[in-house]
Amino acid sequence: MNEQTNAVPAWEQRFRAARVSLPDWADEAPDRALYVSNATGTYEVYAWDRSTDGHRRATxxxxxxxxxxxxxxxxxxxxxxxxxxxxxxVWRRQPFAGGPDEEAVPGVPAAYSAGLALGRDGTVVVGTSTDDEGTTLYLRRPGAAEPEVVYRHAEYGGVGDLSYDGTLLAVDHTEHGDAMHSAIRVLRLPEGATVAELDEVTGRDEPRGVACLGFAPAPGDTRLLVAHQRSGRWEPMLWDVAAGTETELRLRDEQGRPFPGDLSAQWRPDARSLLIEHEYEARSELFSYDLAAGELTRLDTPRGTVSGATARPDGTVEFLWSSAAEPSAVRSTSGAVVLRAPGAVPPGSVPVEDVWVDGPGGRVHALVQRPTGDGPYPTVFEVHGGPTHHDSDSFAAGPAAWLDHGFAVVRVNYRGSTGYGQAWTDALTERVGLIELEDIGAVRDWAVASGLADPDRLVLSGGSWGGYLTLLGLGTQPDSWTLGLAAVPVADYLTAYADEMEALKSLDRTLFGGTPEEVPERWHASSPLTHVEQVKAPVYISAGVNDPRCPIRQIDNYVRRLEELGKVHEVYRYDAGHGSLVVDERIKQLRLEIDFVRRHLAPGTVR
Incomplete structure (x- = not known):
């Protein structure tokens, strides 16, 4: 490591170190692949010719x-x-070898993306979402001059997959009005007639979701791989849409027990076996499943998190793996590191400890990391977004930075998080935000009682939904938190609903059980703006001025009210959307947060 690198603190090295995503390869040309990297300081798309190991920045x-x-x-x-x-x-395209960009499907208007499917025969389906028209799917057949509408509905939906021969289209939709539990419709192209429907929401007291995982990669094969929640968690099954038959897969661990947590799957290229991913309690593992034999074989992956995996034609599986202590790399079941970003490997960090705390809705799982030295420590509660997401044992530069500055870091997989079964995820309804904060509050009380956290130096922090929970927590639990750091948050929920993209409006209606006009008391109780007068802690807010998910107007409303009340606060607005893809900008934002904490916590807290 050279002298210049030594002068850069470890936390900043982690942000500046180049990263790569899991490469996505072409079905009929497996040596051609795409990945995303921040090698130039901004996350962009790269083309990779694996036969020559040639890499080219495409965007x-x-x-x-x-x-x-x-x-x-x-x-x-x-x-x-x-x-x-x-x-x-809009979608654009360029030749793999390089060349000018062109509008990929002229005639499809600009919109929010609702998916894309590219057929082997040149068939293209583009999904769009707008406030005025809801979801629209456009079909362009080979040789056609103009695209045609093949599906439209006011509720949110999206492109699932095209069959191998391009004659069938699977659509994930929420026409029933429940955005947390989608249904699947299969259409015959080009006319768009319905071939089959799989809806486990309509007419049921306990709705279950289904989701498209992909058609079998074989000519004439009408089997669709589907995820379902019939057992109270996500599991895969086969649905032959032509025959109308369903085959649930009996997946069991080495002891013959059903897997806890969630299971997902994807086809292997031979269409005779599946790659299975098991996600449970903040970690994941991979298996191969032989459909004819009904045999499940564990693949060798280290303990931690697989952030994506793909089965190659040669039988190997490539996966992006990391742990809280070890940075990510694209690995193979052959034992090789397939793709590593150029430049120095970022410094590692501290392993996580698993903690279980009794909460009002059941046991809450939290991930804890401790800095050097003895506690109680100043502690950052880093709250994940989503809300249907979860924190995992994976490498993250943000928590590692707080550890370097002497803070313990606690991450809570509150009700609403994935990976703990459907009941845990679906518990997040009606009392939106307040339910999650009950779980976070229970872990907060444990952290103080156990001697981990200093009760006078507790920082509530998060981005997106985590930023929303931060602002709501500062108002509803004002005596529990010393400072708040909210990035791209929901701050004024009613205005956010009016301004946000249609897909999120649909989700919000599901979470609250109605619109602001139908159940105003729920929306009012769950909006941070309602509780702003109770805020005691200094609060730092950062926001993207082009954010369609947590729009800037509703944040400005909250900030204006802070100003009127004379509350201690600082705001940073930047020219981007829901977060930034520019490394320097991310570093700047964290520097501002660290500086805010340094100035408002007890002297000497921040290293």
Whole structure:
């Protein structure tokens, strides 16, 4: 490590170190692949010719690019072009070997993306979402001059998958009005007639979701791999949409027991076996499943988190793996590291400890990391977004930075989190935000009572939904927190609902059980603006001015009220959307947060 690198603190090295995503390869040209990397300081899409190990940056935009797909023949790179992170735009494409970009499907208006499917025969389905029209799916057949509408509905939906021959289209939809539990409709192309429907919400007291995982990669095969919740967790099954038959897969561990947590799957290229991912209690593992023999075989992956995996034609599986202590790399079941970002490997960090705390809705799982020295420590409660997401034993530069500065870090997988079964995820309804804060509060009380956390130096922090919970927690639990750090938060829920993208409006209606007009008391109780007068802690807010998920107007409303009340606060607005894809910007934001904490916590707290 050179002298210049030594001068850069470890926390900043972790942010600046180049990263790569799991490569996505072309079905008919497996040596052609795409991945996303921040090697230039901004997250962009890269083309990788594996036969020559040639790498080429395919996109170059000031605010970065991450949404891209490779055509099945490997000839074209498709990427989504929005404006400064606002997520509203069109698909463009360029030759894999390089060349000018062009609008991929002229005639499809700019919108929020609702998915994309690229067929082997040149069939294309583009999904769009707008406030005025809801979800629209456009079909362009090979040789057609104009796209045609093949599906439209006011409720949110999206492209599932195209069958191998391009004659069937699976659509994930929420026409029943429950955005947390989707249904699947299969359409015959080009006319768009319904072939089959799988809906486990309509007419049921306990709704179950289903989701498209992909058609079998074989000619004439009408089997669709589907995820379902019939057993109270996500599991895969096979649905032959032509025959109308369903085959639930009996997946058991080495002791013959059903797996806890959630299971997902994807087809292997031979269409005779599946790659299975098991996600449970903040960690994940991989298996291979032989459909004919009904045999499940564990694949060798280290303890930690698999953030993505893909089965290659040669039988190996490539996966992106990391743990809280060890940075990520793209590995293979062959034992090789397939793809590592250029430059120095970032410094490692501290392993996580698993903690279970009794909460009002059941046992709450939290991940704890301790800095050097003895406690009680100043502690950051880093709250995850989603809300249907979870914190995992994976490498993250943000928590590692707080550890370097002498803070313990606690991350709570509150009710609403995934990976603990459907009941835990679905508990987040009606008392939105307040339910999660009950679980966070229970872990907070444990952290203080156990001697981990100093009760006078507790920072509540989070981004997106985590930022929302931070602001709501400062108002509803004002004596529990010393400081608050909220990034891209919901701050004024009613105004956020009016301004946010349609997909999130649909989710909010499901969470609250109605619109603000139908159940105003629920929306009022769950809005941070309602409780702003009770806020005691200094609060720092950062927001993207082009954010379609947590729009800037509702944040401005909350900040204006803080100012009127004379509350201690600082605000940082930046020119991007729901977060930034620029490394320097991310570092700047964390520096501002650290500086805010340094000035408002007890002297000497921050190293």
């Amino acid at each position: 170059d935009r000031p605010n970065g690019t991450t949404d891209a797909e490779l055509a099945p023949d490997g000839e074209w790179i498709w990427w989504f072009d929005d404006t400064d992170g606002d997520e509203f735009g």
